[in-house]
Amino acid sequence: MAALLTMSLVGIGAIGAPWLAPYDPTAQLDLLTLKNQTPSWRHWLGTDAFARDVLSRVLFGARTSLWVATLSTAIAMITGAAWGALAASVSPRWTHTMMGAVDVLRSIPRLLLLLGAIVAFGVMSPTLLAVVLGLTSWTSISRLVFTKIRELDTRAFVEAARALGLSRPVILRRHLAPHLLAPLGAAGTLLLADLLAIESGLSFLGLGVKAPMPSWGNMVQDAVPFLQSAGWLAAIPCLLIMATVGSASAVATHVGAGSHALAPASIYS
Amino acid sequence: MTGGWRVGYRLGHACAVIATTLILSFALLHAAPGDALAADTAQGGRSPAARAEIRRQRGLDQPFAVQLAHYLGRIGHGDLGRSYTDQRSVRVAVMEALTRTLLLTGTGLLGAIACGLLVGILQGWRSDWWLSRALGAALTAVYAMPEFVLALLLLSVLAYGTGWFPMGGMYDPLIWVTGTPMERLLDTGHHLVVPAVTLALGWGAAVSRHQRVALLETVGADFMRTAVAKGVSPFRLLLRHGLRPSLPTVAAVIGLMLPVLAGGAVVVEMVFGWPGMGSLLVRATAARDVPMVGGAMVVITTAVTLSSLAIDLALHRLDPRQRVHAR
Numbered sequence: 001m002a003a004l005l006t007m008s009l010v011g012i013g014a015i016g017a018p019w020l021a022p023y024d025p026t027a028q029l030d031l032l033t034l035k036n037q038t039p040s041w042r043h044w045l046g047t048d049a050f051a052r053d054v055l056s057r058v059l060f061g062a063r064t065s066l067w068v069a070t071l072s073t074a075i076a077m078i079t080g081a082a083w084g085a086l087a088a089s090v091s092p093r094w095t096h097t098m099m100g101a102v103d104v105l106r107s108i109p110r111l112l113l114l115l116g117a118i119v120a121f122g123v124m125s126p127t128l129l130a131v132v133l134g135l136t137s138w139t140s141i142s143r144l145v146f147t148k149i150r151e152l153d154t155r156a157f158v159e160a161a162r163a164l165g166l167s168r169p170v171i172l173r174r175h176l177a178p179h180l181l182a183p184l185g186a187a188g189t190l191l192l193a194d195l196l197a198i199e200s201g202l203s204f205l206g207l208g209v210k211a212p213m214p215s216w217g218n219m220v221q222d223a224v225p226f227l228q229s230a231g232w233l234a235a236i237p238c239l240l241i242m243a244t245v246g247s248a249s250a251v252a253t254h255v256g257a258g259s260h261a262l263a264p265a266s267i268y269s
Numbered sequence: 270m271t272g273g274w275r276v277g278y279r280l281g282h283a284c285a286v287i288a289t290t291l292i293l294s295f296a297l298l299h300a301a302p303g304d305a306l307a308a309d310t311a312q313g314g315r316s317p318a319a320r321a322e323i324r325r326q327r328g329l330d331q332p333f334a335v336q337l338a339h340y341l342g343r344i345g346h347g348d349l350g351r352s353y354t355d356q357r358s359v360r361v362a363v364m365e366a367l368t369r370t371l372l373l374t375g376t377g378l379l380g381a382i383a384c385g386l387l388v389g390i391l392q393g394w395r396s397d398w399w400l401s402r403a404l405g406a407a408l409t410a411v412y413a414m415p416e417f418v419l420a421l422l423l424l425s426v427l428a429y430g431t432g433w434f435p436m437g438g439m440y441d442p443l444i445w446v447t448g449t450p451m452e453r454l455l456d457t458g459h460h461l462v463v464p465a466v467t468l469a470l471g472w473g474a475a476v477s478r479h480q481r482v483a484l485l486e487t488v489g490a491d492f493m494r495t496a497v498a499k500g501v502s503p504f505r506l507l508l509r510h511g512l513r514p515s516l517p518t519v520a521a522v523i524g525l526m527l528p529v530l531a532g533g534a535v536v537v538e539m540v541f542g543w544p545g546m547g548s549l550l551v552r553a554t555a556a557r558d559v560p561m562v563g564g565a566m567v568v569i570t571t572a573v574t575l576s577s578l579a580i581d582l583a584l585h586r587l588d589p590r591q592r593v594h595a596r
Contacts, residue, residue, distance in 0.1 A: 100285070107286045108293075109573060111535065112566045115554045116297050119562045197415045204417045205539055205551050220417065224540075227425050238418045246413045 003247035003254075010062055010244050038232070048219075048233055049226060050212075058236060061214035065241075068130045068209070069196040075134025076195075077188050080141025081180075087142070088149035089168050099146060106139045114198075118207050126209055129202075133195055144187055145180060152176055186255040193248035200241050216241050276582065283578045290570040294563035295340045298350075299333070349564035354556050359564035362549065367568065369439065370538070370545030374530045376461060377468025377537075382523060384473035389480025393488060394507060405481075412474035420467045420540040427463050434463045437542035464541040468534050472526055479522045483515030517584065524580040527573065 038046050045054035087098040117132045118124065124132065149172075152158060161171045202208030203217025211218055216237040223233035343350070349359035388408060392401045411419060428436045435441070437460075444456045487493065488511065496510045538547030546565065553561035 100282075103282060104285045104289050107282070107574060107577070108290055108570055111550075112290075112569060113293075115550055115562055116293065116566060119554050119557055119559055120297055120300055122557060200415055201417060201536055205536065207551065207554055217417075220421070224421070227421065228429050231425070234421060238421070242414055242418060245415070249413070 003250035006243055006247040007251065010066065010240075010247075038230075045236060046230075046232060048222060049230075050222075054233065054236065057214040057219060058216075058240065061216045061219055061237065062240070064126055064209055064213060064215045065196060065199055065203075065217070068126050068133065068199045068215075069192055071127065071130035072133035072137065072195045072199075073188055073192045075131060076138040076191060077141055077184065079135065080138035081145045081184065083138065084142035084145030085149060085172055085176075088146050088153070089172065099143075102139050102142055106143075110136055114202070115207070118202075123210060126213070126215075129199070129208060133198065137191065137195060141184070141187060141191065144183060148180055148183060149176055152179055182255065186252050189248055189252035189255060193245045193252065196248065197241070197245050275585070279578055279581060283574045286574045287567075287571050290567055291341060291344065292337070294567050295337055297563050297566075298340070298559055299336070344567065349567065350560035352553070352561045353558040354553075354561075359560050362561065363546070363565050363568050366544065366546045366549040367572075369543065370534075370547065371530065373461065373464055373538070373543055373545060374468065374534055376465040377534065378472065378523075378526065378530060380465055380469025381472035381476055381526070384469055385476025386480055387477075388473070389477035390484060390507070390512070392477065392481040393484025394511065396485070405477075408470075408474040408477055411470050412478070414471075416467075416471060416534070416536040417540060419471055420464075420537050423463055423467050423470075424540060427466075435460050437540075439543055460543075464534075464537050464543055467537050467541075475526075476522055479518055480515060483518040484511060487511050487515055520580075520584055524577065524584065527576050527580060530572075530576075 043053050043055065045058060048054055048057065083098065083102070087095050087102075090098070113136045114132065117136070121128060121132070157175060158171060161175050166174075199208055199215070200217035200220075203215040204221045206218070206221060209215035209218055211222070219237040220234050220241075223230070223237070226233055347360055349363065351357065352359055352362065388401075388404050391398070392405050395401055414422075424436070428434045439460050440453065440457050441460075444452055448456065493506070493510060496506055501510070535547035535551060537543070538545045539551055542548070546569065550562065550565050552558075553565070
């Protein structure tokens, strides 16, 4: 559907940026004459306030934003799934402790955790930012995995596997994991949308990806002084963010998240 | 779980959260490069011996646990430290900013409840009306936008475009200095409108979704048909029979939004230049003002945890179904 098409386009743009982009995204071309140019044949999306080609910045921005979003999602999924699976497989006392810790971590507003990390680490490369984002967002995945495994443990085939003498890691890998793929796929896509929105928000505030490296969020920030005079500078990255986040959410819905929290979350949920 | 256990668990959980935050905040102070000494040491000022002496005086050479104890003691007395950037008391700065933020987010939340409930009810009750569909589509679009997009949109339309509303800030300095209290109040209100509307629309979209779903579920129920068969007037039908079951769902959503009240609508505050917690946090983070960020973290999390606890316990008592089913 349209959502998958959008995401593929964005993906291709992001991966192919070094070859597709007509200009270097950080090159300031001709400060005297080329500031805030409207879209033209030479610059398909125009130029920004520093005479940088917007199309190139958009492509590289896609690359950066998607890199951060994908890496952080992967980290969150792996950490969350591991924690959840472990919590579902140990003795009850440890289970209570582990999931209690998850509850506590969940209750601290995520924005504060993120800001704390940003303050501690100072200027962060996109990769480090992704790691920080991932490590603060895994709690929902762990709860999902935990409840699902607990539910599956009551089924007959698990009992049979235990009776056959299979060890817990083997049961997890061979028998339980296939059942987790669908819910995890949906939750992961939703998380991707969520983290992309958060990264844009942080970059917009100047706390995420730092200039001059382009990210859709900081492109919007750069464009704010020119809202009236060069409106498209803000509109283009905004629309792209909305489109990408929206399509990711739509894909997640179709894969069957079934959860009530369907929107890209804000940075403080 | 039984009532008593439940309260105990929730209290324990709240304490754990606050304790964790305190420890995290302390760790932040400790781990971030540049301890308190960096703030008041001039560029290349003192000799290593002098620095060591100052460290000893301030207790910065004590073991971790001792420093943590000191830190917790200070917090207990309400001392949250001093900002690295301008030496202001963190507590004073945070409290001031908190009141300003609560003004904004409180208004926004009221607007969100009003708007969200109205649209949700409309969508659930009269779902085929063109107005319901139009509003629904509009709110879905709003729901999908990141906050800053909505904020920028409203800023350009309502402030730049029409000139009806100011472009940012909380008040006009001229009016603040020369105006009567009434004029100042009106001026603040004038500045409040656009950011509050932004928040109201954004949150209202979430509220309306839940209200709509809850109401749609209720409308199909058997007891509704009974009520209609009995001849209950439409208004009474909606009010007493339709809305009652959706109360817990919606109250829960509103409860979920409480964390944002204190945390501050960071993006909205930055876009509109509203001098609240959000702006404070962002500026402090950018300036690596660790005491400020840590202090804000503690205050916000405590406020959020306590209010969530209160709401959760209150809801539990209010919902007759839960009381029946609890063992």
